[in-house]
Amino acid sequence: MNVLRLPSVDGGIRLHRPDTVPLAPLVSEPAHSRVFYAAAHVVADPLAASAESGPVVDWDATLAFRRRLWSQGLGVAEAMDTAQRGAGLDWPAAAELIRRSAAEARTAAGRILCGAGTDQLSPEGAHSLAVITAAYEEQLAHIEACGARPVLMASRALARAAAGPEDYLEVYGGLLRQSAGPVVLHWLGPMFDPALAGYWGHDDTDEAAEILLNIIAECPEKVDGIKVSLLDAGQEVALRRRLPTGVRCYTGDDHHYPELIAGDGVRTGDALLGVFDPLAPIAARAALALDRGDTEGFRELLDPTVPLARHLFSPPTRHYKTGVVLLAWLAGYQEHFTMVGGLQSARSLPHLATAYERADLLGLFPDPELAADRMRHLLAVHGVAS
Known part of the structure; x- marks a missing residue:
């Protein structure tokens, strides 16, 4: 599986290889x-x-x-x-x-x-x-x-x-x-x-x-x-x-x-x-x-x-729901990353990238390739090339 380039809060890029065995x-x-x-x-x-x-x-x-x-x-x-x-x-x-x-x-x-x-x-x-x-x-x-x-x-x-x-x-x-x-x-x-x-x-x-x-x-x-x-x-x-x-x-x-x-x-x-x-x-x-x-x-x-x-x-805590919906989409439980009221935009891309990485390491994605592909598309929309 290809390595993903994930943005960090300091403006840098780190590499993540999604190879965790799913639960x-x-x-x-x-x-x-x-x-x-x-x-x-x-x-x-x-x-x-x-x-x-x-x-x-x-x-x-x-x-x-x-x-x-x-x-x-x-x-x-x-x-x-x-x-x-x-x-x-x-x-x-x-x-x-x-x-x-x-x-x-x-x-x-x-x-x-x-x-x-x-x-x-x-x-x-x-x-x-x-x-x-x-x-x-x-x-x-x-x-x-x-x-x-x-x-x-x-x-x-x-x-x-x-x-x-x-x-x-x-x-x-x-x-x-x-x-x-x-x-x-x-x-x-x-x-x-x-x-x-x-x-x-x-x-x-x-x-x-x-x-x-x-x-x-x-x-x-x-x-x-x-x-x-x-x-x-x-x-x-x-x-x-x-x-x-x-x-x-x-x-x-x-x-x-x-x-x-x-x-x-x-x-x-x-x-x-x-x-x-x-x-x-x-x-x-x-x-x-x-x-x-x-x-x-x-x-x-x-x-x-x-x-x-x-x-x-993490603060602002009330926006935790954005990460929850992101992970449901990446896991294949829904077909899009859209929230009522447009709140999918409430968290930064580095925040979402970290949520993906930590969930992947826990084996929470039934299909890691699907999750990686969807994350890669999200990154591309924000200008982060694979």
Whole structure:
């Protein structure tokens, strides 16, 4: 296979020979020792993604990708930020995505969670707590009607409107009391969305954690778990230890997930990760290692993936989705490198080249020649000759 000339951030060129043996196909039942969800991306329709009517999703390719995740034993976290919620994917498109994916999950007997937020509200101006609560209720009802478990996503509208912690207690407490079944709460840090700074009414994360724990303590039977996306392993471990028995802690830390999932000797962790979208073949194998009680084998599988994950989620972290979609295209899971809203341009060519190189070294491309050929075409479009 021909050597690729990959651009570096310093303006230079380095050579990469794509000769890694790809991982063999894997079909597996879900693991029983941990619960793993991959927050899945959507596949845009490249011929209509910029239509004035709004975002257009390639439903066949999008659902095929989810079937691939379920076939490997992973759950799907649907309509989360990986699917460009609030970054190109509006509520009508997200509602349709939830409906279709929930139906597909029933056919595949796959686990599914779906994000409920307030993104049908106008991003301009302030909204009252009553309006914000009603927006949450609309999405919550839609997800429950589709037969899926909701994730109460952090709300930009609530972050703007809340005068203090008591407003979060009021909104979330009311939603939990009326939910049909247990939900997953979501603490998304400002590194993922700057508009969520000071969520739960405090900039200090220790004080914010107290408010979140108070919300859970009021209705623990209505909380399946909490997804923590702070990129702070120490904070997550401290919070996890204080959760009521039976309430899961789903790590959303795409920098420290191996040690957080393995556990700290007091409690182990589950996972709901955007990085499990490209890492699915390795994550599924790692979950099975834990089922065998092989923690060392689990770490041997997942630890080498961290450099790729940290690269994908490097600042500005919210643009990690560009690398996720690039890798799906290179792997042959979709036929183009196009994103809703044109966000395929959100990362530099050197960043994308490094993502390709690290994924190739992990054996993540089922057909390394196809991946190399597609990367070579992308480089050529940007003026990098083979």
